[in-house]
Amino acid sequence: xxxxxxxxxxxxxxxxxxxxxxxxxxxxxxxxxxxxxxxxxxxxxxxxxxxxxxxxxxxxxxxxxxxxxxxxxxxxxxxxxxxxxxxxxxxxxxxxxxxxxxxxxxxxxxxxxxxxxxxxxxxxxxxxxxxxxxxxxxxxxxxxxxxxxxxxxxxxxxxxxxxxxxxxxxxxxxxxxxxxxxxxxxxxxxxxxxxxxxxxxxxxxxxxxxxxxxxxxxxxxxxxxxxxxxxxxxxxxxxxxxxxxxxxxxxx
Numbered sequence: 674x675x676x677x678x679x680x681x682x683x684x685x686x687x688x689x690x691x692x693x694x695x696x697x698x699x700x701x702x703x704x705x706x707x708x709x710x711x712x713x714x715x716x717x718x719x720x721x722x723x724x725x726x727x728x729x730x731x732x733x734x735x736x737x738x739x740x741x742x743x744x745x746x747x748x749x750x751x752x753x754x755x756x757x758x759x760x761x762x763x764x765x766x767x768x769x770x771x772x773x774x775x776x777x778x779x780x781x782x783x784x785x786x787x788x789x790x791x792x793x794x795x796x797x798x799x800x801x802x803x804x805x806x807x808x809x810x811x812x813x814x815x816x817x818x819x820x821x822x823x824x825x826x827x828x829x830x831x832x833x834x835x836x837x838x839x840x841x842x843x844x845x846x847x848x849x850x851x852x853x854x855x856x857x858x859x860x861x862x863x864x865x866x867x868x869x870x871x872x873x874x875x876x877x878x879x880x881x882x883x884x885x886x887x888x889x890x891x892x893x894x895x896x897x898x899x900x901x902x903x904x905x906x907x908x909x910x911x912x913x914x915x916x917x918x919x920x921x922x923x924x925x
Contacts, residue, residue, distance in 0.1 A: 674781070674834060676706045677747040678823055679740065680790040681722055683708045685820045695828060698837045706827070709747065714739040723793055732794035740789060740800050747787055759784040762806045763826070765819030766791060769808030776809070777829040788827070790819035852905035854894045856886040888914055895919075 678686060686708045690696065698704045712720040716738065723733040744762055761783050770776075780786060789796070789805065801808060811822045832838060859870040873885045891911055894901050895918050902915070 674704045674783070674831075675785045676704060676788070676827060676831075677786070678706070678708050678788045678790065678827075679711050679743045679747075680708065680818075680820055680823075681711050681735075681792050682790075682818065682820055683710045686824065689824050690827075694837060695831050698831050698834065701836065703834050703836050704831050707747070709743055711735075711739045711743055714742040714746065726794065730794070734794050735791060735796040735800075737797040737799045740796065741804060744787055744789070744804060748785070757785075760787070760806075761785070762787045762789065762804060763823075764789045764791070764796070764801055764805035764808045765810075765822040765826070766796075766801065766808045767810050767813075767815065768801075769810040771813075772809050772811050772826055772829070774829070777826070777833055780826075780830045781833045786827075786830070788819075788823040790823050792818035792820075852901050853890045854898060854901070856890040856893070887911070891915065892918055 680686070686706075690699070690706055690708075695704070695706070699706060711722050715722055715736075721736070722739050723735050726732070726734045748757075748760055748762075761780065763786060765788060789800065809822070809826060811825050816822060857871075859874060863870050863875065871885070873881055876882070891907075891914055894905070895915065905911075907915070
């Protein structure tokens with residue numbers, strides 16, 4: 674997969690993308706990430722990428738020209754010819770659809786992702802209208818710019834690419850992969866400050882461990898994120914366990 678990120682602050686990406694899973698994915702050649710300074714696509718000697726908003730008001734607005742020309746540069750064609758279904762031009766925006774695990778899974782099916790990071794009061798509206806194929810938000814709060822949001826989305830996508838995680842089951846068992854939170858995890862020591870690891874995890878009975886993990890994931894989701902239960906694909910066994918959970922909670 675190829676990922677290009679367009680930003681006014683390229684230095685923000687130096688550390689996160691060289692470390693941990695993303696760094697290893699890059700060194701293996703699984704993903705190629707390029708960071709582009711939008712000021713390199715300006716036409717004036719001051720490298721001006723923003724200007725005052727028409728109609729007045731506070732702050733500055735990012736200009737459309739550098740963004741359009743940067744996207745055309747990285748996709749190798751004019752934006753009027755952007756019809757390739759394998760290319761996604763993603764505008765990180767508080768007005769976008771909230772990012773989810775399902776969206777991450779959708780994006781790993783693409784060959785080329787281009788991220789546009791807004792800043793200041795925002796980006797000229799024509800970028801969202803005519804250039805972006807997707808607008809994504811990572812939550813209902815305000816960040817200084819789209820850089821941190823882009824890092825979040827890239828991390829969530831890259832870790833799903835084949836060959837990135839050590840165990841192929843790891844991504845499938847993550848929280849939200851089945852609209853449920855992940856089950857509890859334990860490691861050594863077996864007893865710490867009088868807190869013991871659940872006996873079933875020490876039993877060696879893999880079938881019972883699998884059942885326990887599913888039940889605990891369901892219980893944790895019911896307690897912490899009940900809104901996810903309605904979206905999850907539940908078995909009859911799950912529904913029976915849910916009824917027990919509700920009865921247990923009702924009786925204290």
